[in-house]
Amino acid sequence: MKExxxxxxxxxxxxxxxxxxxxxFFFAYIAKDPGGSVTISIDGxxxxxxxxxxxxxxxxxxxxxxxxxxxxxxHIKDGKAxxxxxxxxxxxxxxxxxxxxxxxxxxxxxxxLTVTVTEGEKQEIDGVSE
Ligand SMILES: [Zn+2]
Numbered sequence: 001m002k003e004x005x006x007x008x009x010x011x012x013x014x015x016x017x018x019x020x021x022x023x024x025f026f027f028a029y030i031a032k033d034p035g036g037s038v039t040i041s042i043d044g045x046x047x048x049x050x051x052x053x054x055x056x057x058x059x060x061x062x063x064x065x066x067x068x069x070x071x072x073x074x075h076i077k078d079g080k081a082x083x084x085x086x087x088x089x090x091x092x093x094x095x096x097x098x099x100x101x102x103x104x105x106x107x108x109x110x111x112x113l114t115v116t117v118t119e120g121e122k123q124e125i126d127g128v129s130e
Contacts, residue, residue, distance in 0.1 A: 032101040036120020038081045040074070042066055043112040051120060052079045052100065060113065070111045081115055083108065 037051045042065040050056055056076040062068045072093060073085040080098040083106055093108035099117050106115040 033119075034079060034100055035102040035104070035117035037118055038076065038099070039116045039118050040064075041114045041116070049118070049120075050074075050076060050081075052076060052081060052117070057084070066111055066113065072108055072111060072113055074115060081117065082106070083115070086111070 035052060037049050039049045040047050040060070042060070045065065047064050050058070054076060055078075056074075058074050060066055060072045060074060061070065066072070069087070071085070071087045072083055075082055075084040080100040082098045083093040083096070086093050086108060088108050088110040090110060093106050093111075093113070096106045099106055099115065102117055102119055104117045107113070
C-alpha cells in the first residue's frame with residue numbers, strides 16, 4: 001500500500017515537472033529578442049532601415065523602387081512593424097500582421113518587397129546621426 005502511494009506521488013511530481021518545463025519552454029520561446037529596426041528591401045535591394053522605436057507611417061511606392069502603381073503602407077508603432085495597406089493582389093503582407101522580433105519578416109511577393117526585423121543601430125550611433 002505504501003509503495004503504491006509513493007508511486008502515485010511520483011507520477012504527480014512528474015506531471016508537475018512536465019507542466020513547469022512546458023511553461024518554461026513556452027516562455028523561452030516567446031521571449032525572443034526584440035529587434036531594434038526594420039530593413040526594407042525591394043527586389044533584393046536594401047532601400048532603407050527604420051528604427052522600431054519611432055512612430056512612422058511610410059508609403060512605399062515607385063519612388064522607393066517599387067513598380068509603378070504598386071503601393072505598400074508600412075506602419076511602425078510601439079516597437080512593431082506591419083503593413084497597413086497594400087494594393088497587391090494577395091494581401092499576404094497585410095495578413096502577416098505585426099513583426100517585432102529579430103529575424104521576423106513581412107514579405108509581399110507580388111511587389112518583391114521584404115521587411116526584416118534586425119538588431120538595429122546602437123543607441124549612441126542613432127544619437128549622432130540625429
Ligand atoms: Zn502584399
